[in-house]
Ligand code: CTP
């Protein structure tokens with residue numbers, strides 16, 4: 298059984314910054330994308346990691362990425378789902394249907410090594426796969442036009458994190474099906490859910506945040522700096 302990584306990093310990061318795409322922002326001594334890749338590289342279990350980059354960013358980080366023997370670069374697409382689909386296609390010659398693919402956001406720089414290990418270990422015998430997920434702290438309101446329609450049941454909710462890890466053949470087919478319908482899923486789990494597959498949830502740390510808004514950058518920086526300080 299082989300394991301592969303897919304890292305979508307071709308977005309424009311419009312909610313975080315109106316200058317440089319967030320995955321290239323420097324935090325805690327390296328770019329956000331390098332922090333996102335670090336645990337995938339360090340675990341030593343991935344045969345290849347396909348990183349989807351925007352062709353407009355050619356040159357950014359390219360040297361550093363090309364120095365990693367397991368990293369391959371492809372052009373991303375207009376949506377996250379299209380970027381993931383293109384990266385999955387790039388694995389067609391190497392991956393068997395039963396092999397595993399782990400999709401991890403290029404803008405999620407604080408994945409703890411132990412969460413990645415738990416995901417790999419807990420799902421290794423599963424026929425489908427699953428994702429890291431964290432409980433929701435706040436009460437969640439379903440709203441419309443700036444008013445609350447109703448209060449969601451928090452016990453039935455989870456924050457979907459990444460990596461999301463699925464059997465290669467099932468994920469590739471589910472993503473293609475979703476894209477052919479012209480309705481890109483928000484994440485891989487949504488594509489798999491629409492295809493009717495049962496998806497496992499694996500407990501993940503709330504600190505594995507996705508950087509979405511400007512204030513998330515300093516939160517990610519604080520998490521990474523605290524961890525660096527805690528290391529012997
Ligand atoms: N992504 C991608 N290709 C796209 C859009 C997004 O590879 N066409 C990637 C982003 O680079 C990011 C991840 O998907 O690593 C999560 O997406 P998101 O947080 O929405 O990033 P952006 O789309 O860049 O940000 P925004 O939606 O604020 O513009």
Ligand code: MG
Pocket residue numbers: 308377
């Ligand atoms: Mg986006």
